[in-house]
Amino acid sequence: EAGVTQFPSHSVIEKGQTxxxxxxxxxxxxxxxxxxxxxxxxxKFLLHFVKESKQDESxxxxxxxxxxxxxxxxxxxxxxxxxxxxxxxxxCASSHSGLGSPLHFGNGTRLTVT
Amino acid sequence: xxxTTQPNSMESNEEEPVxxxxxxxxxxxxxYIHWYRQLPSQGPEYVIHGLTSNVNNRMASLAIAEDxxxxxxxxxxxxxxxxxxxxxxxxxxxxYKLTFGKGTLLTVNP
Numbered sequence: 001e002a003g004v005t006q007f008p009s010h011s012v013i014e015k016g017q018t019x020x021x022x023x024x025x026x027x028x029x030x031x032x033x034x035x036x037x038x039x040x041x042x043x044k045f046l047l048h049f050v051k052e053s054k055q056d057e058s059x060x061x062x063x064x065x066x067x068x069x070x071x072x073x074x075x076x077x078x079x080x081x082x083x084x085x086x087x088x089x090x091x092c093a094s095s096h097s098g099l100g101s102p103l104h105f106g107n108g109t110r111l112t113v114t
Numbered sequence: 115x116x117x118t119t120q121p122n123s124m125e126s127n128e129e130e131p132v133x134x135x136x137x138x139x140x141x142x143x144x145x146y147i148h149w150y151r152q153l154p155s156q157g158p159e160y161v162i163h164g165l166t167s168n169v170n171n172r173m174a175s176l177a178i179a180e181d182x183x184x185x186x187x188x189x190x191x192x193x194x195x196x197x198x199x200x201x202x203x204x205x206x207x208x209x210y211k212l213t214f215g216k217g218t219l220l221t222v223n224p
Contacts (some may be wrong), residue, residue, distance in 0.1 A: 045211045045212070102148070102160035103158075104159030105158045105159065
């Protein structure tokens, strides 16, 4: 089966601009997650979708970040306007429902805000 | 979320077994023990998970202490491709998200 795919793999934008990251989960996975690692820090949870609904968005840093999952398939994470501290690697993951179902991660989008 | 404690780094030689320890003294009865690893320039990769009994899969084995306050990930024959950061994570049964710590950086020497 195809894995979790993320687009783009790299993005370099200027402070104040807008960037949209896309994630295509594994087909049939109802759960979709966004994580990020900023420089020198640990991987942090951002939010969790179950199908098209936001189940937990406790990790979203502020209202400059907007995640959507229309139709319960792919998801987008928009940062508007981007700030320098948003630089990092953004990971998407998906999983089946059910206790203990492992998360399958994409290779991430490296975002650099200059 | 309950905390885990792992060594910052470990070293191994190729084709030798590797035992990666994890302490989780505040584990609760509904916490699953998950292991993920992250190879350079890739996303985290699921390795194995368990609740109470030891577990084996094609990648590794997971040995869980009887009191569940510690566990050990066992790579039976390390290869250069196993060089990665290994994360031991407690995941509450009803909670889908993972909380990553610093993990253990495993270096495999040829």
